[in-house]
Amino acid sequence: MSVVLSRLAAILVAVGLIFTSLTLGNTGRAAAAEPGYLMVHFTGDSATGQTLYLAHSTDGLHWNDLNGGAPVLRSTIGTRGVRDPALIRSPDGSRYWIVATDLCIRCGSTYEKGSPSLVVWESTNLVTWSQPRLLNVAGAIPDGRNAWAPEAIWNPETNDYVLYWATNATLNGVLKYRIYSARTSDFRTITTPQVYIDPPGATPVVDTQMTEVPAGVGKYRYVRVSGDGRNTVEGSNSILGTWTNLGDLSSLGLTGNVVEGPVWMKFKDRDEWALYIDYNAPNGVREYRPILTTNPFDVSSYRLQEPTSYDMGGTPKRHGAIMSLTAAEESRVLARWPSTPAERLQSYNFPDRYVRHTNFDVRIDPDVSPADDAQFRLRPGLAGSGTVSFESVNYPGYFLRHADYDFQLAHEDGTSQFAADATFRKIAGLADPSWSSFQSYNHPDRYLRHYAYQLRLDPISTATGRSDATFRVTN
Structure with a gap:
């Protein structure tokens, strides 16, 4: 009798597992959200x-x-x-x-x-x-x-x-x-x-x-x-x-x-x-x-x-x-299009100046007007994970992009070249680790920096260069 009961118990357990798996499977399918x-x-x-x-x-x-x-x-x-x-x-x-x-x-x-x-x-x-x-x-x-x-x-x-x-x-x-x-x-x-x-x-x-x-x-x-x-x-x-x-x-x-x-x-x-x-x-x-x-x-x-x-x-x-x-x-x-806040890039050595676009050129200026010209959304990098790209707030679809080591606000064209030119690694500030610097994705020996108030992509080797290439991300 004990053998029969043991076998019956095993069968019941097996059946229970089958029903449990079916229930879980159906629940999983029901819970899977349809596209909206x-x-x-x-x-x-x-x-x-x-x-x-x-x-x-x-x-x-x-x-x-x-x-x-x-x-x-x-x-x-x-x-x-x-x-x-x-x-x-x-x-x-x-x-x-x-x-x-x-x-x-x-x-x-x-x-x-x-x-x-x-x-x-x-x-x-x-x-x-x-x-x-x-x-x-x-x-x-x-x-x-x-x-x-x-x-x-x-x-x-x-x-x-x-x-x-x-x-x-x-x-x-x-x-x-x-x-x-x-x-x-x-x-x-x-x-x-x-x-x-x-x-x-x-x-x-x-x-x-x-x-x-x-x-x-x-x-x-x-x-x-x-x-x-x-x-x-x-x-x-x-x-x-x-x-x-x-x-x-x-x-x-x-x-x-x-x-x-x-x-x-x-x-x-x-x-x-x-x-x-x-x-x-x-x-x-x-x-x-x-x-x-x-x-x-x-x-x-x-x-x-x-x-x-x-x-x-x-x-x-x-x-x-x-x-x-x-x-x-x-x-x-x-x-x-996640809900990414609008932010500004403040210059380390000219703290009254912020990165801004004007006529699609990019520079640092004080008292930016309209204020949206100095606002960007730090998007996940267009070219790689763990990186960032800067999208304009008032010209959505336009990003900070380097060309011949100069910067411009340019419309994303979907090419791999654009993605690479508009992608940066955010690292500890070269002049102050509590601030930030931005290393080029496709020219890793160069960094985003200002020179004569214009934004450039340059190699950095001096104290002045490190200050020029350091920014605070702030709203």
């Missing part, structure tokens, strides 16, 4: 507000500002301001574009007189972006006065992208905003713009945004919302085909200039969609507010969310775009 969502947006009409910001969400409703709530891209062309960004991923995931309105309110341009061009950035990894370029889309439109709120979507019927935007132009004797469209494969050249959406009479339309819906949800393949005063919702089976009116958002009280900038987002873990609306709340605060639905084609199912059910983060989220991330994309994005 990325939002690109602007914040408002200030000079810094008309740059581009990023936010991340794990659930699509609660958002955290990346880069400590500071901008991640700034336009240096056109009006030098950007609004209403669209974020586009190629079908194979090998390329990304940001396309935005070229408009800077209160810093040179007005709503009445804008730019005929859009601002375009391009990337192969979602974190290293090209220099911005202008794409003139309204210049070929008779009386085309501006180009606003661009969007783009891949069209499998034509094997390219449909780019669409709002332009204020006179057509058939009526001056108003209409949605125009053109085709493009590279966001460098476009086909001749065509009228895409033109409501009857004098009714204008801006801020159209559409998304593709999986088969089986409804009778249509695509759904779009347009800012035409009633925020009309439409469905279609072809992007460039006929669209059917499905209703509007007036039943939710969302009419007129109360809302703008709609953007669709599909939840990854369930058959539900969020329609984010740039909402002008009664308290004067303007930012995104989500509408949820399990059927984008049934406007009666739309549910405007109360503020307690979502969190937009610390910065206002104005007209932007949302992308569902892959695990690799999320890893790159979160590593690139």
